[in-house]
Amino acid sequence: MTTKAMEFLRNHTLFRGVPLHELEGAVQSMHEELFHDGDPLIVEGSYGNSCYFIMSGQVQIVSRNLIGHTVTLDVLGEGALIGEVSLFLEEKRTSGAQAIGEVTALRLEQNAFSRLAAASPMFHESLSFSARIRTMHAMLSKATIWAAIPNAELRGLAEVTVRRKVYKGDVIVAEGTMADRFYMIAEGRFEVRSGRRKKAVYKPGDYFGEMDLLSGEAHTGTVTALENGELMVMGRDEFHFVLQQYEPVRRQFHEVLRIRRPELLNEEVAAKLQFTEAEQVPEAAVEAAATLEAVIPAPPKKDRWMDVLLALGGIFVAFTGLAIWLKQPVWIYAALISGGFVGPVSFVAYMRSSQLLGFKPIRLAAVFAASGIIAVPVAWVLERFWSVGSGLETTTIEHVQAALLIGVIEEMAKLLVCFFFLRGRKQRFLMDAVVFGAAAGMGFAAVESILYGFMYLQQHATSGMLAVLWVRALLSPFGHGTWTAIAAAGLWYGLGRSAKRGSTAHRLLRMAALLLVSILLHAAWDYPYAAGLWKMVGMVMVGGIGVALLFSLIRQGTKEERAMHRAVNPAQQLEERLRQAVGSDSKRSGSEGPGTAPPSLTCEGCGTVSPAGTRYCGRCGQALQL
Numbered sequence: 001m002t003t004k005a006m007e008f009l010r011n012h013t014l015f016r017g018v019p020l021h022e023l024e025g026a027v028q029s030m031h032e033e034l035f036h037d038g039d040p041l042i043v044e045g046s047y048g049n050s051c052y053f054i055m056s057g058q059v060q061i062v063s064r065n066l067i068g069h070t071v072t073l074d075v076l077g078e079g080a081l082i083g084e085v086s087l088f089l090e091e092k093r094t095s096g097a098q099a100i101g102e103v104t105a106l107r108l109e110q111n112a113f114s115r116l117a118a119a120s121p122m123f124h125e126s127l128s129f130s131a132r133i134r135t136m137h138a139m140l141s142k143a144t145i146w147a148a149i150p151n152a153e154l155r156g157l158a159e160v161t162v163r164r165k166v167y168k169g170d171v172i173v174a175e176g177t178m179a180d181r182f183y184m185i186a187e188g189r190f191e192v193r194s195g196r197r198k199k200a201v202y203k204p205g206d207y208f209g210e211m212d213l214l215s216g217e218a219h220t221g222t223v224t225a226l227e228n229g230e231l232m233v234m235g236r237d238e239f240h241f242v243l244q245q246y247e248p249v250r251r252q253f254h255e256v257l258r259i260r261r262p263e264l265l266n267e268e269v270a271a272k273l274q275f276t277e278a279e280q281v282p283e284a285a286v287e288a289a290a291t292l293e294a295v296i297p298a299p300p301k302k303d304r305w306m307d308v309l310l311a312l313g314g315i316f317v318a319f320t321g322l323a324i325w326l327k328q329p330v331w332i333y334a335a336l337i338s339g340g341f342v343g344p345v346s347f348v349a350y351m352r353s354s355q356l357l358g359f360k361p362i363r364l365a366a367v368f369a370a371s372g373i374i375a376v377p378v379a380w381v382l383e384r385f386w387s388v389g390s391g392l393e394t395t396t397i398e399h400v401q402a403a404l405l406i407g408v409i410e411e412m413a414k415l416l417v418c419f420f421f422l423r424g425r426k427q428r429f430l431m432d433a434v435v436f437g438a439a440a441g442m443g444f445a446a447v448e449s450i451l452y453g454f455m456y457l458q459q460h461a462t463s464g465m466l467a468v469l470w471v472r473a474l475l476s477p478f479g480h481g482t483w484t485a486i487a488a489a490g491l492w493y494g495l496g497r498s499a500k501r502g503s504t505a506h507r508l509l510r511m512a513a514l515l516l517v518s519i520l521l522h523a524a525w526d527y528p529y530a531a532g533l534w535k536m537v538g539m540v541m542v543g544g545i546g547v548a549l550l551f552s553l554i555r556q557g558t559k560e561e562r563a564m565h566r567a568v569n570p571a572q573q574l575e576e577r578l579r580q581a582v583g584s585d586s587k588r589s590g591s592e593g594p595g596t597a598p599p600s601l602t603c604e605g606c607g608t609v610s611p612a613g614t615r616y617c618g619r620c621g622q623a624l625q626l
Contacts, residue, residue, distance in 0.1 A: 005030055005106055008055055012079060014126055015116075022119040029112040035099035041082065044096035048086035049110050054078055057103035063095040065142035069613060073134075073141050074151065075100070085131045087113050094138050133158050139186050139232060145207065145570075145616070149246055160238045164231045172223040172231070179212030179219055182239040185623075188229015194221040200605060201226070205615065205623025210253055213239055214272055215264050243272065248570030250274065255567040256621035259428075305349035312342040316473070320466055332462055339469030340450035343476030344368075344442030351438040351485070354554050355431045356561040357608050357618045364439045367421050371443030375413040376451075379444075382409045399528055407522035411487050411515070414440045414480070418488045422495065426606050426619060429564070430492055431557035434550070437488025441480035445472070448480075478543030479525065482550045483518045489553050490514030521546045565610070565618040601626070 005027050009015050015023060032055070035041060041052055044063055059082060061073040073095055076082060086093045087110055108116075117127060136158035140146050146157060163186070166172065172183060172190065184207045192199045192208065199221060202208060212219050213236055234242075243250055254273040257265055319335035322328075348368060352358055388405045417440045422433055449472045456465035472479075494511035496504075524542045529535040601610045601624040603617035610617060614624055 005032065008053070008106070012053070014081065018116060018119055022115060026108065026112045026116055029109050031107045033105055033107055035103040035105065037099055037101050039099045039103075040096060041099065041103070041105065042093055042095070042097040044093055046093050048083055048093050050107050051081060051083035051087055051113060052097075052105040052107055054080045054082070055104045055106060058100040059097045059103055059105075060100050061095050061097055063138055063142050065615075071142045073138050081130075084113070084127055085134050088117070088127050088131045089135070094135060136161055136163065136232070139163075140184075145184075145249060145252055146242070149242075149249070157238075157242065160234065162233045164233050166225045166229050166231060168225055168227050170225045172225065173209065173219045173221075175220065175222045176218050179209055179217070180236050182209045182213055182234045182236075183207060183223075184232040184234070186230040186232055189226040190229070191224050191226050192221045193224070200622070203604070203623060203625065205625065210239070211257060211261050211264055214253070214257065214269050220261075240272075251567050252570050252616070255564060256616075259619070259621045305346060305353045308349040309342075309346035312338065312345060316342045316469075320470075323462060323466065327462070332457070332465075335466060336450060336453045336457070336469065339466070339473060340446045340453065343449075343473035344446040344481065347477050347481045348435075348439050348442050351435045351481070351554075354558060355435050356558060356565060357429065357610060358431070358435065359607055360602065360609060363421075363607070364435065367417065367436050367439040368443035368446075370420070371414055371417045371440040372447035375410070375417050375440065375444050376447045378416070379410045379413040382413070400523070403523040403527045404519065406526055407519040410444070410480075411483060411518055411522055414444050414484045415487055415491055417443075418484070418491060422488065422492060426608075427492075428619065429557060429561055430489060430553065431561055433488040433492035434485045434553050434557055437485035437491075438481040440488070441482070441484030442476070444484070445476055445480035449473075475539070475543075478539070478546060482543075482546040483522050485550055486521075486546065486553065487515050487518035490518070517549065561618065565614065568616045568618050568621055569614055599626070 006024070009023055009027065033052075035057075041059060042048070054076060056078055058075055058077045059080070060075055061082065063071050063073055065071045082097050083093070085091075133155065137155050140154055140158055140161065141151075146154060149157065161184075166188065173179070175194065185202055185204050187204055190202045190206075190208075192202065202223075208223055209219075243253070250273045254265075254270070257269070257273070316335065316338040319331055319338050322331040323335040345368075348364060352361070352364060383406060386405060386409075388402045388409070414437075418433070418437050421427065421436050421440075427433070427436070449469060452472070453465040453469050456462075456468060490511040490513070493507050493514070496507060521542050524538055527538065529538055600612055601614055602608070603610065603620060603622055603624055605622040606617060606620040608617050608619040610624060616623055
């Protein structure tokens with residue numbers, strides 16, 4: 001082994017100029033080791049006490065990014081030196097190394113490594129440059145928007161990017177000064193203020209300065225370090241050059257600018273950020289697939305709403321049986337409460353499962369509860385005030401008027417709740433309105449069902465109460481939740497939240513049309529048909545029209561969410577296409593097993609819950625972290 005190792009080191013470019021006796025001493029302290037496919041040579045996060053020279057085979061350099069996915073930084077072959085960065089910089093290992101197939105490597109201990117570095121200026125200089133570039137390349141690969149750039153070109157970007165240590169209280173950019181740099185956060189938290197108003201807190205993976213560079217104006221806010229940290233800094237010229245070269249990056253900046261500062265998207269800035277709707281995967285990127293992030297294949301989406309339905313439905317069935325069998329008040333009231341909630345809660349759970357970029361369930365629970373607590377009493381008072389639905393109507397016109405007035409009162413009462421929750425700028429997607437509207441409608445329906453059941457209990461008609469609850473639970477998808485989801489979509493258009501806003505007249509027309517359809521569906525459902533057959537026909541038609549329109553809005557809304565999600569996550573989009581083109585090796589990439597679902601990610605800036613694997617929030621553009 002000594003002769004073979006000596007020959008290997010003498011022919012290595014790094015050891016030119018190293019005295020022979022130092023080389024012989026290093027060889028004496030080296031150990032030849034054999035690794036099998038998937039074996040770790042280096043473990044990320046550990047303190048290094050040795051490095052490896054690859055004599056044969058290949059190794060994959062990997063690291064975990066901010067969202068917990070394994071990032072492949074490089075694939076190195078014979079002659080490569082790995083593990084030297086942590087020895088040279090005396091830091092924890094920032095990446096790991098795994099064998100690809102059989103690998104033979106020479107292990108060099110830290111003492112011998114230090115002697116070699118001291119004995120050869122060329123060896124020391126080469127290591128210094130290599131360590132800086134590799135460290136910067138790793139940081140760019142796993143913590144910034146540049147991860148969409150092919151690996152070979154990303155190494156070039158690392159050469160023009162500078163690391164900058166900052167300390168708590170440092171002012172990075174001052175409001176009113178001219179922008180000349182683009183900043184990416186590697187470590188630490190940074191506060192953004194405009195005047196006295198706090199705008200945001202940025203964390204690792206976030207970036208700033210791009211808006212001012214694009215607009216050519218002075219900084220519109222002051223960024224201050226809240227703690228010790230580290231930035232990656234790029235000059236103006238390098239920033240614009242990279243922007244011109246990579247369309248996914250331009251699109252991401254375009255969408256983030258539209259989220260944060262839409263007033264800056266003038267013709268001049270938009271021209272700098274031009275992109276096509278359909279982006280093709282370059283052949284070079286496909287060839288470099290082995291060096292891109294190995295994204296965990298998306299698991300089949302779990303139908304949680306079905307779990308909710310089965311759980312609540314089972315509880316309702318059990319309480320119904322106990323109420324009929326035991327006839328005790330506790331079970332009767334338990335059946336009343338569970339029966340009122342089973343259909344509405346299951347419907348809201350289904351609607352939430354259709355949303356890609358939704359909020360936490362507590363937000364929907366607040367909408368649901370607010371509608372039951374506020375909208376139901378408001379509607380009841382107004383209906384009593386105008387004496388509608390009292391049963392005094394005799395003619396067809398009076399019945400139509402009463403049904404329409406009930407529809408107007410109840411939909412407007414529920415829309416008041418929707419407006420309260422949709423008024424903020426964070427509720428920017430059509431699906432927000434649809435899901436919030438469904439929650440408001442079903443909160444109303446749940447309380448209404450319980451009140452109807454309670455009326456039967458007052459008459460000591462337990463069987464009638466149970467029958468009403470079962471019928472309303474089965475019909476709940478066609479009623480209040482659907483109508484108010486449609487009406488809330490109209491309100492959303494009226495508030496001008498659509499990305500394709502159009503003229504004011506067009507927006508108001510869409511709002512009026514959706515509100516009118518919602519009220520008409522509600523009125524047609526409530527109309528007292530003369531014959532049972534007509535009642536059935538009317539309910540089928542109302543239910544069919546309402547559900548068809550609702551699903552049309554859901555398709556439109558999910559398409560909008562997916563477009564925004566992919567726009568601010570170009571690396572993820574590219575990786576999905578590459579995975580389809582070349583596949584991925586889950587064993588070597590460190591992916592979870594096929595039965596393990598990666599966790600979803602919650603944005604600390606706006607509270608949006610994003611799918612696993614997302615790097616940037618599609619709602620506010622901030623970086624996501626586990």
